Amino acid sequence: MTLEVNYFNETHAVWEPFIERVENGKRRWNLTLEMKNNPVQDKSPVPGDDFIILPEPQTAINICSKDTMNITISKCCVNVFKNLATAFSEGTASTFDYSLKEKAPFTIRNALGIPLIVQHSNNLRLAGSPTQGKLQEVAMGQSMDLEYSVFEHSARGKLSALQRQESCLFSLSLVPTGYSEITNVPVDKPGRRLYNVRGPLHQEAVSVLVQTDATEGNKVITVRSPLQIKNHFSVPFTILKYCATARGFVSIGVAEPEKESHVALESYRDQLFLQPVGRLKGQYQPSTTCIAWKEQVHCSSEVRAVLQCPASESSFLPLVVSTLAVPDDIRFISSRGEEDWDPAYIIHLHPAVTIRNLLPYTLRYLLEGSAETHELLEGSTADVLNARIGGEIMELVLVKYQGRNWNGHVKIHAGMAEFFPVCFGCDSAEKLTVDVSVHAAQAGGRLVLSVFSPYWIINKTSRILQYRAEEVHVKHPSDFRDVVLFSFKKKNIFSKNKLQLCISTSTWSDGFSLDTVGSYGCVKCPASNMEYLVGVSIQMSSFNLTRIVTMSPFYTLVNKSSYELEVGEVQMDETIMQGRWHYIASKECLPLWPESTTGKLCVRVVGSECSSKSFFFNKQDNGTLLSMDVCGGIIVDVNISDHSTVISFSDYYHGSAPALIINHTPWATMCYKQSGSPQTRQLKPGEAQRFAWDNPAGTRRLAWNYMEQKGELDLVKDECGQFAYDSQTQIHWVSFLDGRQRVLLFTEDVAVVTKARQAEEMEQFKQEISVSLQNLGLSLINNDLKQEIAYVGITSSGVVWEMRPKNRWKSFNHKNINLLEKAYQNQLAGKSQPDWVKLETGLEVNFNKVPMVMRQPYACHIRRNFLSGIQVEFKQSPHQRSLRAQLHWLQVDNQLTGAIFPIVFHPVPPPKSIALDSEPKPFIDVSIITRFNEHSQVMQFKYFMALVQEMAVKIDQGFLGAIIALFTPATDPEAEKQKNKLIEKDLEALQAELMEASMTDTSGLSFFEHFHISPIKLHLSLSLGSSGEDSEHQEMVAIQSVNLLLKSIGATLTDVDDLIFKLAFFEVKYQFYRREKLMWAVIRHYSEQFLKQMYVLVLGLDVLGNPFGLIRGLSEGVEAFFYEPFQGAVQGPEEFAEGFVIGVRSLLGHTVGGAAGMVSRITGSVGKGLAAITMDKEYQQKRREEMNRTPKDFGESLAKGGKGFLKGVVGGVTGIVTKPVEGGQEGGRGWVLQGHREGPGGGGRPPHGGHRGHGQQHLPGDPEVRSIPQSPHSRLLLQ
DSSP, X not given: OEEOEEEEETXXXXXXXXXXXXXXXXXXXXXXXXXXXXXXXXXOOOOOSSOOOOOOOSEEEEEEEEEEEEEEEEHHHHHHHHHHHHHHHHHHSTTOOTTOOOOOSEEEEEESSSOEEEEEOTTEEETTOOSOOOEEEEXXXXXXXXXXXXXXXXXTOOOOHHHHHHOOOOEEEEEETTSOOEEEEEOSSOEEEEEEEEOTTOOSEEEEEEEEEEETTEEEEEEEOSEEEEEOSSSOEEEEEEETTTTEEEEEEEEOBTSEEEOOTTTTTSOEEEEEOGGGTTTBOOOSSOOOOTTTTXXXXXXXXXXXXXXXXXXXXXXXXXXXXXXXXXXXXXXTTOOOOOOOEEEEEEESEEEEEOSSSOEEEEETTOXXXXXXXXXXEEEXXXXXSSSEEEEEEEEEEXXXXXXXXXXXXXXXXXXXEEEEEOSSTTOOEEXXXXXXXXXXXXXXXXXXXXXXXXXXXXXXXXXXXXXXXXXXXXXXXXXXXXXXXXXXXXXXXXXXXXXXXXXXXXXXXXXOTTOEEEEEEEOSSOEEEEEEEEEEOTTSSOEEEEEEESEEEEEOSSSOEEEEEOOSSTTOOOSOOEEXXXXXXXXXXXXXXXXXXEEEETTOSOOOOOEESSSOEEEEEEEETTTEEEEEEEEEOSSOEEEEEXXXXXXXXXXXXXXXXXXXXXXXXXXXXXXXXXXXXTEEEEEOOSOTTSOOOEEEEETTEEEEEOSSSOEEEEEESSSSOEEEEEEEEETTEEEEEEESOHHHHHHHHTOGGGOOOSEEEEEEEEEEEEEEEETTTTEEEEEEEEEOOSOEEEEESSSSOEEOOHHHHHHXXXXXXXXXXXXXXXXXXXXXXXXXXXXXXXXXXEEESSOEXXXXXXXXXXXXXXXXXXXXXXXXXXXXXXXXXXXXXXXXXXXXXXXXXXXXXXXXXXXXXOSEEEEEEEEOOTTOSSEEEEEEEEEEOOEEEEEEHHHHHHHHHHHSOOOOHHHHHGGGXXXXXXHHHHHOOHHHHHHOOOSOEEEEEEEEEOOEEEEEEEEOOOOSTTHHHHHHHHSHHXXXXXXXXXXXXXXXXXXXXXXXXXXXXXXXXXXXXXXXXXXXXXXXXXXXXXXXXIIOOOOSSOTTOSOOTTXXXXXXXXXXXXXXXXXXXXXXXXXXXXXXXXXXXXXXXXXXXXXXXXXXXXXXXXXXXXXXXXXXHHHHHHHHSOOSSHHHHHHHHHHTSOOOOSTTSSSSOOSOOOOOOSTTOOOOOOOOOOOSTTOSSOOSTTOEESEEOOOTTOOOOOOOOOOOOOOOOOO
8 A cells, every 4th residue: 555645835836745755765655555364263271381372363363554644734734624524524514505606716806996807817707697798897995716628629638626726727817907918927826926017108107916815725816006004903994095076084894893905096105094984973073194114115114103083072182093004015126127016005093002801800991081981891802092101101991990999090001011910909998908910012013911810719618718928918808709809018029929718707818829721639627626728720811821729628518419408527436426517508519627537427318317338538439329218329429639629419319329239049048248347248049239338437348158158358349259068069159240339140151251251351352453664754844934843753673583382473572582692693793603692691593493592491482573663563352352562662753953952852772781781772652451231331441551761851932932823823814803802701710609519521431450651761852942043033933822821920930950850650550530521630640740740849939738649648549659651561452451361260160270471571580370379388488498598689679679569369350369479578688579569450550670669669789870971862853
């Protein structure tokens, strides 16, 4: 299969490559596709000790490419994709109007002010006209559509669509009435072309401009004079010229807001005047001076002037217009031997001052000397029509803030500071003031004044809050609709400040910073008998000037049930309920301020005296059923995050009990109870019962006994086992998920267990798709500036030697790879060597055999290979899907001239001492295994593991600016007009009440047995320097918002070199989550840690909470520690299945023989898993002796640590032991290996070099060995 992709560049009317040809353009990029069908195979595993052979998939599809795929993305290409996306989304939208006609390929508009005759070439015709006439007349201000002609010249043959678009055969001849002809005007490329025409008496020439614009494949050709006016006011202006015969002004057109208006051909050389119309009609006279441009053109290319239109009533101020004349961008000038032509100019009309209200309250403003006050709603913009920027004073009124009006004053003058405070006062006895800030910026030809408050504080606690900082003390009423406008009283509004908080009767909290945008935390306010916990979240407003600080109760009760409930706190003595009951109506929510220290609550239905058993409200809980007398049961759900805990109650529904217990045996009655509970229940043969926890705050384990057999289960994972009922009969038990409910089934029928447990874990895959791309290169180019910005390379590895000890290829470690490659190259070079070569690490290999083999340390085939840049494997069977994706190496090169950092991004290789003992690892490795049952809506993620290696990012300001410039579209005049909705998003966010925040999420529920995303270790280097000539301009555009943000928090960004960020891993085990919610939890987990560490390390600010996230404190069930990424390991579906098969074998009555076959990737030690290896005294003794031997080097010490993590088999559960082996305590060795808390069946990750744990576990003989990392791979440069 070959592939070549081009896109159409409308600017140059050419096709440009998107996916480039290879070998210097000789051939297209190649892709090989192989498909293989295999017979359906029996899926029962065969007894055997060593390893299992997975049946081949029924259909195997292999897609691979050995060519480098080079993709070029230019600014033009980005626009093409954007237009495509818009067209698709509009076309598929339900509101799509099918009656819309397709636009004609060419539209000709006449803006000359006189009729125009058009003659077109043969291959065009008038749209919708069957005739072949070539001369068409276009009246003043009208347009005409042309389409491709069907009558094509027979000699030329048909043109393909590609040729037709690139063809230069399309041209027009134009004749303005009364003037000479312009011949052969090409219309295939956008641009502006200037021509001279002469009048009937051949007196002096006048100029005509032909402007061709291309949008979405349609070309609009506007024929106009060389003068264009763009009006940036919100009111229209009439354009006037003085007429000597009429002795007064005559209108020659109207300049509408934000539109291009063309001055007629006969008037563009005259003096032009302005007069506002529309809603201002009759209020102002024509301007006293004309628009200046022609006179100054020879002095400078840009001409600025100020016009004044006097008010009709002499006492009022004049309207001020600031004009800016800039030369038009002409692509072509047809001189025809003439020296003289008119300059083409665009005149922009700007108001002198624009004011933006970025407060959530209405503002009124009144300019000194004018009688009219203007109202400015929240988030809207207004032009201050009478401002001259000459030191006049503007009075501002803040309307109905905290029930009063407040007055302030701003003096408008040239050279205002960028940020300055304005103090508003009100007429009251207490002399109250409010501080607000103004940001002054020059934009276009105007001064923009943005009135904002540095902080909005929102109170969602339903209690009165007080804030204090130096010299500031503010009371905040309990209604959350009142936003407090807060700012610190510092001489410099940008110095670092801290706020203290007090709620109700509490004392003041410690000071905390309000500037760490994107961080969340919890603030403690101590009171006499309790501690108030207030959740604080700090977000940036959409306009980048205001921090929105939300104060919410840390604990919130949400009643999603259909009953009215009362919730009470439980005291030390469970029988006594002290304190009051909190009433919550159905579908309401309520803040909870706990007064007791037990951390327990109970609930009852209103009107009932009997309450539920107590439960913990400070521990994560994904749904526990509380037995209730009145309504049967209520489900309580506790969701904990850094700044809030939501305790929600919902109705009982079928299948929400913790467990359903089924006694499917015909003989005996079984008994069960909650561990530690005195209450035992019985289940007769052939009966089933739902089970709820007697004491939700107690130990959540289910104890059962069946005759003499006993067992205990935690009801979170799939398990199974068996025991003998008598000499002939085995009784099996199995625990599996059915929806949200766990079913525990006892039966003597193996078929039932097999079906329940779906022993098709070993079933044959229906299809397997594997995709492998050797190299991929992505070139980012800004075609406007003709510069290549970056080259992104995803490359394959160097030579990798692999062995096949069983049925799967795996790499040797780096040390052996280097030795094997050296020996192999010697053999190729013809150096005489024996057939069997012995390497210094003890390997014995034979390169002459086909295939190559190894006989020491064990016999197997070996091969010389490499790892592809991108490797994806997808497998699917009736009950299981698995995905394994690997990206080997990702590097981004900075291609700008004079770059400060030539390499922007690259993975950091591990220290040499460690790298030699480990095998090559991909930069990103993801493995996902899911199960789905016919009888359950809940998808089970058996295993989800993502591992990202250490990386380095080095960015300079010039590169960042160039990237942002590439992906930001040119400013859209429509966006400019959206000035009235500036803070709409922010205001909507304020209205979202607590209830909404806690009730929205629609994605499906999934059960995650083992979900782990590795820690992220990032080296950051940042330079504020820049590369390239136009660095000043880029600074202005791209870095503005970052600088604005930093200025407004009083931090200064400096150059940083090799700062190390350590973001702790994210892990979830045996939890129900909605997928969307889990995705946001992951994003927030990493982004918050990054932001907090950025604030601490780079900006030196204090943050709420623990920036290094080593312990999440309150939230259980989600762990967060850090380990070095190179210690992690990911299992593919086959390795995972090996863990399963043992469980299946034991289930089907085979002997549990041999090992789980899981070779630890980091330490090379094998944890041989026997059914009860932890009980094996002889084995334990050997292990202790080995542990007490002093390791010789670092590598061996790692390996020893790894031997502590043993994989065993417990009663055929999943083939993986779940409890750590704590060895090495005897014999004077005092350390204990941290238990590798094993995930779902088949094992989470192999141990991290034998030392994962809280922080780092240093093993004996473990000096921190690090050496300088190797330099990244050689750069891939664009051909």
